[in-house]
Amino acid sequence: MDFVSQHCWCLSSDIIGGYYNLVPFVHYLFHAKNHVVPNNQVGQVRKAFFLFAFIKPFSRHADSRLRNYVNECLNPLIKAKDITFPFEKTVEWICYKENVKGFDEDVLRRNILLSLHLIQGLGGKVKYDRNIPEIDHIFPKSTLFEQKFSEAEVNHIGNFWILAQNKNRNKTDKHPKAYFLENSQPAENVSLSEMQKALIDSKMLDFKMYRKFTRERGVLMLSAIKKRVGLADSDFNVLQKTDTE
Numbered sequence: 001m002d003f004v005s006q007h008c009w010c011l012s013s014d015i016i017g018g019y020y021n022l023v024p025f026v027h028y029l030f031h032a033k034n035h036v037v038p039n040n041q042v043g044q045v046r047k048a049f050f051l052f053a054f055i056k057p058f059s060r061h062a063d064s065r066l067r068n069y070v071n072e073c074l075n076p077l078i079k080a081k082d083i084t085f086p087f088e089k090t091v092e093w094i095c096y097k098e099n100v101k102g103f104d105e106d107v108l109r110r111n112i113l114l115s116l117h118l119i120q121g122l123g124g125k126v127k128y129d130r131n132i133p134e135i136d137h138i139f140p141k142s143t144l145f146e147q148k149f150s151e152a153e154v155n156h157i158g159n160f161w162i163l164a165q166n167k168n169r170n171k172t173d174k175h176p177k178a179y180f181l182e183n184s185q186p187a188e189n190v191s192l193s194e195m196q197k198a199l200i201d202s203k204m205l206d207f208k209m210y211r212k213f214t215r216e217r218g219v220l221m222l223s224a225i226k227k228r229v230g231l232a233d234s235d236f237n238v239l240q241k242t243d244t245e
Helices: 002-007 019-031 039-055 062-079 087-098 105-110 112-120 141-146 165-171 176-180 192-197 207-229 233-244
Strands: 133-137 160-164
Touching: 002 019, 002 039, 019 039, 019 062, 039 087, 039 105, 039 112, 039 207, 062 087, 087 233, 105 112, 105 207, 112 133, 112 160, 112 207, 141 207
Parallel strands: none
Antiparallel strands: 133 160
């Protein structure tokens, strides 16, 4: 848990895709010297943790899959007294089990709360219930449906951000420009710095620009998250090797 909070910035079990995702790392750390992640393995373990948290390979058939992953990926190195974390093998194993071809927007959608936490940094525990972070539509879904946008377009990851419960309940279905920039109570407007942090372009808060807004913000979110967790397209080259073998 220290590693998850200090090196992966996750302070709540709600955002990590289920506690089953921690089991492989408990097994790995049990066999590591002093039960800590070696300095030269921090990056590999962190990337593997986020792949588990996003893709959630243990959400189905947890017992058999955990046993299979441990035996296939971790135990061969542990028996050889090699504490290297098998990141490439982990990528191959996860992607095979879940039919994933790389780290893309489809992967981000598997854990929207985690995606938004990595962008906005609002995934910690709260002391006051009304501050509980909730997933909110930037462009209100009721209005989007009225304007004949499809469900996939309405729930595009580029249309989500995290908002505290008390603010979300007051936001209702206001036009995004009215809520973010032109609120009748100026003190309730969202600061430009907060919008920039959430990768929200204030110039595109117009329903006529909705598709462009979600498309471009989705690209920015993917790029920012990959940079934050250290994942690169080259990490998935192992899948290409497997396809050609």
